[in-house]
Amino acid sequence: xxxxxxxLRFEVKAQDGTARTGTMQxxxxxxxxxxxxxxxxxxxxxxxxxxEVAGLGFEMVLGNTYHLFVSPGPxxxxxxxxxxxxxxxxxxxxxxxxxxxxxxxxxxxVAQEVKGRGRGGRGAAVLIEEEGVNFRSYKDGTPLFIxxxxxxxVQAKLGSDIALVFDECTPFHADRDYxxxxxxxxxxxxxxxxxxxxxxxxxRQAVFGxxxxxxxxxxxxxxxxxxxxxxxxxLAIGGTLGRxxxxxxxxxxxxxxxxxxxxxxxxLGIGEVDDLLAAIALGLDIFDCAVPTRFARHGxxxxxxxxxxxxxxxxxxGWEGDRSPLVEGCPCPACQRHDRDYISYLARAEExxxxxxLCLHNLTYMQELTAHARLAIAAGAFDSFSSEVxxxxxxxxxxxxx
Amino acid sequence: xxxxxxxLRFEVKAQDGTARTGTMQxxxxxxxxxxxxxxxxxxxxxxxxxxEVAGLGFEMVLGNTYHLFVSPGPxxxxxxxxxxxxxxxxxxxxxxxxxxxxxxxxxxxVAQEVKGRGRGGRGAAVLIEEEGVNFRSYKDGTPLFIxxxxxxxVQAKLGSDIALVFDECTPFHADRDYxxxxxxxxxxxxxxxxxxxxxxxxxRQAVFGxxxxxxxxxxxxxxxxxxxxxxxxxLAIGGTLGRxxxxxxxxxxxxxxxxxxxxxxxxLGIGEVDDLLAAIALGLDIFDCAVPTRFARHGxxxxxxxxxxxxxxxxxxGWEGDRSPLVEGCPCPACQRHDRDYISYLARAEExxxxxxLCLHNLTYMQELTAHARLAIAAGAFDSFSSEVxxxxxxxxxxxxx
Numbered sequence: 001x002x003x004x005x006x007x008l009r010f011e012v013k014a015q016d017g018t019a020r021t022g023t024m025q026x027x028x029x030x031x032x033x034x035x036x037x038x039x040x041x042x043x044x045x046x047x048x049x050x051x052e053v054a055g056l057g058f059e060m061v062l063g064n065t066y067h068l069f070v071s072p073g074p075x076x077x078x079x080x081x082x083x084x085x086x087x088x089x090x091x092x093x094x095x096x097x098x099x100x101x102x103x104x105x106x107x108x109x110v111a112q113e114v115k116g117r118g119r120g121g122r123g124a125a126v127l128i129e130e131e132g133v134n135f136r137s138y139k140d141g142t143p144l145f146i147x148x149x150x151x152x153x154v155q156a157k158l159g160s161d162i163a164l165v166f167d168e169c170t171p172f173h174a175d176r177d178y179x180x181x182x183x184x185x186x187x188x189x190x191x192x193x194x195x196x197x198x199x200x201x202x203x204r205q206a207v208f209g210x211x212x213x214x215x216x217x218x219x220x221x222x223x224x225x226x227x228x229x230x231x232x233x234x235l236a237i238g239g240t241l242g243r244x245x246x247x248x249x250x251x252x253x254x255x256x257x258x259x260x261x262x263x264x265x266x267x268l269g270i271g272e273v274d275d276l277l278a279a280i281a282l283g284l285d286i287f288d289c290a291v292p293t294r295f296a297r298h299g300x301x302x303x304x305x306x307x308x309x310x311x312x313x314x315x316x317x318g319w320e321g322d323r324s325p326l327v328e329g330c331p332c333p334a335c336q337r338h339d340r341d342y343i344s345y346l347a348r349a350e351e352x353x354x355x356x357x358l359c360l361h362n363l364t365y366m367q368e369l370t371a372h373a374r375l376a377i378a379a380g381a382f383d384s385f386s387s388e389v390x391x392x393x394x395x396x397x398x399x400x401x402x
Numbered sequence: 403x404x405x406x407x408x409x410l411r412f413e414v415k416a417q418d419g420t421a422r423t424g425t426m427q428x429x430x431x432x433x434x435x436x437x438x439x440x441x442x443x444x445x446x447x448x449x450x451x452x453x454e455v456a457g458l459g460f461e462m463v464l465g466n467t468y469h470l471f472v473s474p475g476p477x478x479x480x481x482x483x484x485x486x487x488x489x490x491x492x493x494x495x496x497x498x499x500x501x502x503x504x505x506x507x508x509x510x511x512v513a514q515e516v517k518g519r520g521r522g523g524r525g526a527a528v529l530i531e532e533e534g535v536n537f538r539s540y541k542d543g544t545p546l547f548i549x550x551x552x553x554x555x556v557q558a559k560l561g562s563d564i565a566l567v568f569d570e571c572t573p574f575h576a577d578r579d580y581x582x583x584x585x586x587x588x589x590x591x592x593x594x595x596x597x598x599x600x601x602x603x604x605x606r607q608a609v610f611g612x613x614x615x616x617x618x619x620x621x622x623x624x625x626x627x628x629x630x631x632x633x634x635x636x637l638a639i640g641g642t643l644g645r646x647x648x649x650x651x652x653x654x655x656x657x658x659x660x661x662x663x664x665x666x667x668x669x670l671g672i673g674e675v676d677d678l679l680a681a682i683a684l685g686l687d688i689f690d691c692a693v694p695t696r697f698a699r700h701g702x703x704x705x706x707x708x709x710x711x712x713x714x715x716x717x718x719x720g721w722e723g724d725r726s727p728l729v730e731g732c733p734c735p736a737c738q739r740h741d742r743d744y745i746s747y748l749a750r751a752e753e754x755x756x757x758x759x760l761c762l763h764n765l766t767y768m769q770e771l772t773a774h775a776r777l778a779i780a781a782g783a784f785d786s787f788s789s790e791v792x793x794x795x796x797x798x799x800x801x802x803x804x
Contacts, residue, residue, distance in 0.1 A: 043747070047449070047754040051739055072722070072747045079723055080743060088739045320474070321481055337453060337490045341482055345445070345474045352449040352754055 001232055001263050008162065008206035008233040010264040010285075014378040018256070018283040021377040024234075024264050026092040026161035027204040028084065031059040033264065034280045034373050036271065036366040037094060037288040042067045043077075043087045045363075046293040047356040050089040056360070057367045060092035060161075062288045065154050066101035069146065070137050074157035082159030094288075095160035097151045097193075099167040099210070100238070100268070102126065102133050128168065130185065148192040156201050163201070164236060164266075165193040167210040172240040179214040179239075186212045187226045194230060206233035208266060215242045217254050224258035235259060236266035237284070249278055256282035273302065273310040273369065277386045280373055292362035296355050299347035301326045302365040304392045314358070319344035328398035332364035333357070368396040403634055403665050410564065410608035410635040412666040412687075416780040420658070420685040423779040426636075426666050428494040428563035429606040430486065433461040435666065436682045436775050438673065438768040439496065439690040444469045445479075445489045447765075448695040449758040452491040458762070459769045462494035462563075464690045467556050468503035471548065472539050476559035484561025496690075497562035499553045499595075501569040501612075502640070502670070504528065504535050530570065532587065550594040558603050565603070566638060566668075567595040569612040574642040581616040581641075588614045589628045596632060608635035610668060617644050619656050626660035637661060638668035639686070651680055658684035675704065675712040675771065679788045682775055694764035698757050701749035703728045704767040706794045716760070721746035730800035734766035735759070770798040 012022040024031040038045045038053060041064035045053050053061060063083050068074065080086040084093055105126045127134040132147025146154075151166035167186040170179045190209055197207055209227035213219030227235050237255055241248040252267075256279075259265055264285050270276065271289020279287065292302065299315035304327065312326070325335035326343060334343060334357035346354035372395050376385035388394055414424040426433040440447045440455060443466035447455050455463060465485050470476065482488040486495055507528045529536040534549025548556075553568035569588040572581045592611055599609055611629035615621030629637050639657055643650040654669075658681075661667055666687050672678065673691020681689065694704065701717035706729065714728070727737035728745060736745060736759035748756035774797050778787030790796055 042751055042753065043744075044753050044755040047758055049735060049739065049755065049759065051735070071751060076722055076743070076747075080725075080741075086744055086747075088744070320478055323482075333451060333453070337451065339482075341478070342445075342488055342490070345478075345488075349444055349473060351444065351446050352757060353446040353451065355754060356449055356758065357451065 001228060001230075001234075001260050007204055008264070010234065010262070012262070014380075016377045016380050016382040017281065019281050019373075019377050019382045020283055020285070021374040022285070024092075024285070026060070026206070028090065028092045028161050029059065031092050031286070032374055033285040034276075034370050034377075035060060035286045036276070036370045037062045037286055038363055038366075039064075039288060039290055039293060040087065040089070041096075042071075043083060045359070046296065047352070047359050048363075050087050052360075053089070053363075054091060056363050057371065058091070058363070060094060060286070061089060063087075063093060063095045063158060063160060064098065064101065065095050065151055065158070066098035066146075068158060069098060069154050070139055070144065074154045078157040078159075082157070084159060092162075093158075093160045094162040094208075094266075094286075095155045095158050095164065096268075096288075097155070097164040097166040097210075098146055099151070099164075100169045102135055102146055103128075103169045103171070105135050105138075130188075148189040149196045152193050152196045152201060156197075156205065159202060160205060162206045162208055162234070163197070164208050165190050165210055167212060167238055170212060170214050170239050172215075172243060174214065174240075176214075176216055176219075179212075179216060180219055183212045183214075183219050183223050186210065187223070190227065190230055194232070208232060208234040208236050208264075210236045210238040210268070211255065211259070212239045213255075214240050215247060215251050220251070220255045221258055224255065228260045228263075232263075234264035234266065236268050238268045241270075245275065248275065252279060252282055252284075256284060271366065274390060276366075276369065277373070277389060280377075281382065281386065292366050293359055296358035296362050299344075299354065299358065301343075301358055302362045303327050304389070304394050304397050306390060306392045314340065314344040314347040314354070326361050327365070330361065330364060330397050331368070332361045334361040369394070372396060403630060403632075403636075403662050409606055410666070412636065412664070414664070416782075418779045418782050418784040419683065421683050421775075421779050421784045422685055422687070423776045424687070426494075426687070428462070428608070430492065430494045430563050431461065433494050433688070434776055435687040436678075436772050436779075437462060437688045438678070438772045439464045439688055440765055440768075441466075441690060441692055441695060442489065442491070443498075444473075445485060447761070448698065449754070449761050450765075452489050454762075455491070455765075456493060458765050459773070460493070460765070462496060462688070463491060465489075465495060465497045465560060465562060466500065466503065467497050467553055467560070468500035468548075470560060471500060471556050472541055472546065476556045480559040480561075484559070486561060494564070495560075495562045496564040496610075496668075496688075497557045497560050497566065498670075498690075499557065499566040499568040499612075500548055501553070501566075502571045504537055504548055505530075505571045505573070507537050507540075532590075550591040551598045554595050554598045554603060558599075558607065561604060562607060564608045564610055564636070565599070566610050567592050567612055567634075569614060569640055572614060572616050572641045574616075574645060576616065576642075578616075578618055578621075581614075581618060582621055585614045585616075585621050585625050588612065589625070592629065592632055596634070610634060610636040610638050610666075612638045612640040612670070613657065613661070614641045615657075616642050617649060617653050622653070622657045623660055626657065630662045630665075634665075636666035636668065638670050640670045643672075647677065650677065654681060654684055654686075658686060673768065676792060678768075678771065679775070679791060682779075683784065683788065694768050695761050698760035698764050701746075701756065701760065703745075703760055704764045705729050706791070706796050706799050708792060708794045716742065716746040716749040716756070728763050729767070732763065732766060732799050733770070734763045736763040771796070774798060
């Protein structure tokens, strides 16, 4: 890790067991941790104006190098003055390196694969070489190339406050041998990313490394060591965490302690309520995930209902005449103004208003979850807070049946 | 027309030529006229929460009997306490009778036909009889029946402040003879609507009649007379207005003077900028139209650009790097926060945020247009106001090239 703080200052303010709360000071302001980071992969959080995302209390969003590289392209965003200005977002911004998405093409759906749910072997025309990765645009099939240098160059043009290094994201079905070789390449790519950034990167842009190694404890240890020794501002845990929640918890529980205590730690792509609590307990700090906005698109609301995996499906029958808000006590506009009867009607009718109301609700839910987690950690009461949420009785909402 | 004012009080405050400005006092508050009425056909204005629609300054929205009859059904809305409560809208609400939509099925696209653009003869399985109309649900093909009594019953359950009578909406391709017979049936249906409403309607719900007669001056005169003699609270001009804008202006110019001066007058389904100004000049008061929200869905923004019919297409190429707002001077959130470069990118990427930003902009445009029209009429300057808008130089925005 780097010892200076000109690009990112991370301060732990309170610790409760291994859970901690603190502040990450970026070039575009502070991020209170633990923090949930909404996805703005293509330069917008689904259906929301950037000012509304800030209004919900979020201090950072995540843009995606892969999507923005394909369209509208880094030159156009640079010409606008960077991604902050392009999308009208004045707070902190982190950019994913594009590795996850590129390898998703190669491995036939990494999004499923890293969670052990894919079938593997459905790889698209993606050529992974030491130099970088050749692939085709998802929009029009144009041949494209991303290397560590290209990814860092794109992220420099986007002007994010935190860039992530370009890694190979190994899927669940990769064997130990492949994972070992891939992890070593990820470390060579890390060096190339840092070299490019040292010579060309924006002065105030921080860089996070990515710890790979799949589900293998020794590979995670080697990777954690390589990443910890590099001059980085923080690190992220990437790659597959196993086939189910139990294995994910196990992989996280042996990986988290391998990381340097003082560094800010990003868990990539994890954001279900129970997973987030488990990761916060292990001392991880920031979390991005498609869940709140993807659920919204499918008519699903986050809710304090452990029996239904903390979600309720508004597209199902049975909500007719239900005069309760989505979640009793929730401060979001959907819950303040409307009932389940109306929102379920809108969701079944596939009205855009339903997606929007559910985005507002689900993001508020994550914001409340992390805000209360920060308070609980500061009060030394994270365990009991976590138990309450898991039991379906969080402090910002009333327990509800589905 | 009715002479009492227990259900709707309409007061003309200023007159400028035949244009006038006034207030329609409904059971849910006042509507300043001339007013543009956003469509909430299915119980929501596209992508907007009801509170946001009020925030834009609108005092009335239009719900649709046909859509809400098919789904979620009048019983469910009545159980919620009516459409106001169902959708969280506290201001005035008018409901269309469903006639336009039902006959759209029969005549193969009335929406196009009334404007003389359809081909005719593509009728779906719709059976029009004296008793009413048999048709099938657009959702699942269930056989359904709407008559004057059913339409009024549905509108009573919706609890709108103004119900429209059930009429046959004759298409452009209908000949004079068919139009004459259809208009007579519309008058018999008017009587049935009023009889049902007198015996069963909500006490505070006003009823508007609909003047039919197609493009034929004598038929419009007969219809205007029949409607004017009925105990109604206001009236609407429906049916085809001809094949193009010139014929529409002509039909409106001989129809408008046939209507009783003191009654509030609704022009159904017309809302392009120039058409609205022409109709306001003729003394018409309220206007509903899909244009602002439909344009938004197609990436089109309303703009003071007469050369491109008061619209700009953000999905076209050529907006890259354009740092202007959609419309210079426009007070909407899209124009206050974003530029054409970003919004055109979002529109081409088919992001929901684009539809939403364009809905906010286009509705703001109609709100500004009518608000300034009211001021201009009160100041006796409607003609010069209208000329400025038509020339591309409205008082709330800066003339722009496309």
